[in-house]
Amino acid sequence: MGAFDFGVIERSIGYLFREGMTFTLTLTGLAALGGIVFGTLLAMMRLSSHKWLSLPATAYVNLMRSIPLLLVIFWFYFLVPYIGAWITGSPRPIQVGAFASSVITFMMFEAAYYSEIMRAGIQSVSRGQVWAGFALGLNYWQTMGKVVLPQAFRNMIPILLTQTIILFQDTSLVYVLSITDFLGAASKIAQRDGRLVEMYLFVALVYFIISFLLSYIVKIMQQKIAIIR
Amino acid sequence: MNYNWNWGIFFEMSADGRHTWLMTLVIGLGWTLLTALCAGVIAFLLGSALGVMRTTPSKWAVRVGNAYVEFFRNIPLLVQLFLWFFVLPELLPKGIGTAIKQMTPPWASFVPAVLGLGLFTAARVSEQVRAGIQALSRGQGQAGTALGLTLPQRYRFVLLPMAYRIIMPPLTSETMNLIKNTSVALTIGLVELTAAARSMQEFTFQVFEAFTAATVIYIIVNLIVVNLMRWLEKSIAVPGFIGPAAVGGGGH
Numbered sequence: 001m002g003a004f005d006f007g008v009i010e011r012s013i014g015y016l017f018r019e020g021m022t023f024t025l026t027l028t029g030l031a032a033l034g035g036i037v038f039g040t041l042l043a044m045m046r047l048s049s050h051k052w053l054s055l056p057a058t059a060y061v062n063l064m065r066s067i068p069l070l071l072v073i074f075w076f077y078f079l080v081p082y083i084g085a086w087i088t089g090s091p092r093p094i095q096v097g098a099f100a101s102s103v104i105t106f107m108m109f110e111a112a113y114y115s116e117i118m119r120a121g122i123q124s125v126s127r128g129q130v131w132a133g134f135a136l137g138l139n140y141w142q143t144m145g146k147v148v149l150p151q152a153f154r155n156m157i158p159i160l161l162t163q164t165i166i167l168f169q170d171t172s173l174v175y176v177l178s179i180t181d182f183l184g185a186a187s188k189i190a191q192r193d194g195r196l197v198e199m200y201l202f203v204a205l206v207y208f209i210i211s212f213l214l215s216y217i218v219k220i221m222q223q224k225i226a227i228i229r
Numbered sequence: 230m231n232y233n234w235n236w237g238i239f240f241e242m243s244a245d246g247r248h249t250w251l252m253t254l255v256i257g258l259g260w261t262l263l264t265a266l267c268a269g270v271i272a273f274l275l276g277s278a279l280g281v282m283r284t285t286p287s288k289w290a291v292r293v294g295n296a297y298v299e300f301f302r303n304i305p306l307l308v309q310l311f312l313w314f315f316v317l318p319e320l321l322p323k324g325i326g327t328a329i330k331q332m333t334p335p336w337a338s339f340v341p342a343v344l345g346l347g348l349f350t351a352a353r354v355s356e357q358v359r360a361g362i363q364a365l366s367r368g369q370g371q372a373g374t375a376l377g378l379t380l381p382q383r384y385r386f387v388l389l390p391m392a393y394r395i396i397m398p399p400l401t402s403e404t405m406n407l408i409k410n411t412s413v414a415l416t417i418g419l420v421e422l423t424a425a426a427r428s429m430q431e432f433t434f435q436v437f438e439a440f441t442a443a444t445v446i447y448i449i450v451n452l453i454v455v456n457l458m459r460w461l462e463k464s465i466a467v468p469g470f471i472g473p474a475a476v477g478g479g480g481h
Contacts, residue, residue, distance in 0.1 A: 066405070066451040067444050068412035071423045075444075078436045082232065169305035176416060183308060196315045204304045204312055211303035 008195040009202045012186075020185030021206075023099070027181065028168045031106035035167070036160065038107060039114025044144065046119055057115070064112035069173055076105040077177060102174045110167050117159050121152035158222040165214050169207065182206070235435055239442065244432045254442055257425025258450070260335070264342055264411045264421060269404065271347025272354050279351060280358025281384055294355065301352035306413050309349055313341035314417040335419070342414035350407050357399045361392030394465060401458040405451060422446060 009016075045057035064072065080101050081093035088094060125148050133143035153160075172183040180188065183203055190199035239251040248256065283294035301309070318326040332340065365388060373383035393400075415424035426443035430436045 063444075063448070066409075067447045068409040068423055070412040070415065071426070071440065071443055071447070074423070074427060074430075075440050078430075078440070169303075172305040172307045173413070175307060183305070196311075197319045200308065200311045200316050204308050207305055207308055208300070208303045212299060215303065 004198055005195060006198050006202075008189065008193050008198055012189045015189070016182065016185050019180050020182035023180060023185075024168070024171050024182040027099075027102055027106060027171045027174070028164070030103050031110055031171070032164045032167055034103070034107035035110035035114045036118075038111035040118045040149070042111055042115035043118035043122055046115065047122060061112045061115055064109055065116075069109060069170055070176060072109045073102070073105050073173060073176060076108065077101050080104055098174075098177055098179045102171075102177065102179060106167065106171065110163070113163055114160065117156050117163060118152060120159075121156035122148055124155045125151045154225065157225065158218050161218045161221070162215070165211050165218070168214075169211060172207070232437065234438070236438060238429075238433055238435045238438055241433075244428065250429050250433070250439075251442075253429060254422065254425050254446065257420060257422040258446055260339075260419060261408065261411045261421040262450075264339065264346065264414060264419065265404075265408045267343040268346035268350060268411070269407055271343070272350035272403075272407065275348070275351035276354025277358050277389075279355035280362065281389070283355065283359045284362045284388075285380070294359075298352045298355055301349050306345070306349050306410060307416055310342065310345040310413060310417050313345040314338070317341070338414060338417045338419040341417060342411070342419050346407065346410055346414070350403065350410070353403055353406070354400070357396045357403065358392060360399075361396035362388050364395055365391055391467075394462075394467060397458065397462040397465075401455060401462075404454055404458065408450060408454065409447070 042057045042061060045053045046061070048054050048057075080096045084090075084094040084096055085092060129147055129151075130143055133147045138146065171181060174181050175183050175187065178184065186199045186203045190196045239254075240249050242248075243250045243253045245253070279294045279297055282290040283298075285291065304312075318329040320326075321329070329340075330337070369387055369391065370383055373387040378386065411419075411421050412423040414421060415427070420428070422443055426439045429439040433439070
């Protein structure tokens with residue numbers, strides 16, 4: 001029992017945060033940004049009265065939500081080179097780095113979840129506002145961009161942020177592609193030095209502190225920006 | 230593009246020399262479902278107990294319940310499984326630790342996977358149970374008190390039967406999440422459905438056939454579970470009560 005050496009954390013802390021945490025946070029940020037933009041478009045498609053817009057969006061969201069993230073990660077890891085080849089017209093699968101591949105994966109996957117949130121957000125804005133927009137002579141994009149979406153975002157900020165905290169935790173799954181995210185970096189050190197216990201306890205603690213603080217901030221924010229109706 | 234499709238691969242012998250690749254995937258599905266079932270039982274029982282604790286008048290019970298939920302919600306599932314698989318045997322007394330590490334192959338990953346997934350999902354179930362109880366009108370509990378029921382009786386006969394009916398839709402999606410989350414156990418060596426598809430891809434290089442099959446199986450399981458839960462929801466519904474629609478978004 002006395003054989004634990006927590007000094008291994010001190011010795012590797014620079015590497016863990018400079019390499020690992022930077023990757024994790026960059027991936028989280030890019031995936032959240034792309035996921036929200038793409039998710040909002042998906043939500044608008046789903047709410048469209050045109051069947052040819054709403055059906056594919058619904059199918060996409062339902063597909064993404066019914067398979068595990070790990071399977072999606074594997075799918076995109078092998079699929080993206082082929083899609084890239086198809087777009088560029090190259091005869092063989094193109095080389096896609098692990099970083100680009102994981103950003104695309106998480107963007108596409110999280111878009112399905114963000115789109116459900118944005119759909120609820122858009123539906124939380126009363127129909128009369130859309131009619132008022134049209135009555136003022138605004139077109140669809142103006143009504144959406146200037147009237148509906150700003151309110152939808154505001155109503156959904158806490159849920160969007162909560163989903164982003166879940167995304168932050170989910171990015172640890174890129175471990176299966178042997179990528180050096182925070183967990184991947186810790187795992188490499190742990191296996192090199194034979195210090196699994198110390199490293200994984202430390203990883204759990206860091207994830208806990210970050211997620212706990214962020215959820216706490218979201219909770220406070222929720223009380224502050226709550227709109228009294 | 231030059232990808233060689235070969236759908237016949239499913240009927241060829243797999244790397245273990247005993248089953249076809251199709252059978253390998255089916256066995257993987259079996260492990261997925263067994264893991265989800267065992268973890269689900271833990272999650273339901275523990276989650277209900279925690280959810281109830283968080284609605285009782287007792288301050289410390291609420292605090293313990295809240296602490297549990299914060300702990301299990303703020304650490305990624307993958308890290309939690311690592312804690313159960315790598316860290317726990319080292320922290321236990323030597324005899325028990327070695328016994329755990331020497332379990333025969335599927336069980337050495339299965340037991341930590343069930344434990345980890347069960348405790349992780351319990352935190353989420355407890356959120357739903359608490360929300361369900363709090364969604365009931367105050368009058369229900371008070372009516373129970375007026376009838377002379379004790380606190381446990383009030384939960385057993387008045388609050389919980391209604392709360393469970395209200396939270397059927399979110400429990401359905403938690404069940405789906407649990408089945409999907411079992412795939413994370415592949416990182417500690419459990420050969421469930423995703424891992425089976427992955428091993429098929431590694432041995433045969435038929436990437437897209439393997440993943441398509443796994444995707445289709447997950448979708449079928451999804452449809453079956455959703456319909457089973459919907460049927461259950463209908464058959465236990467109390468006439469005159471309609472549970473509030475599930476709140477959109479979030480999750481996974």
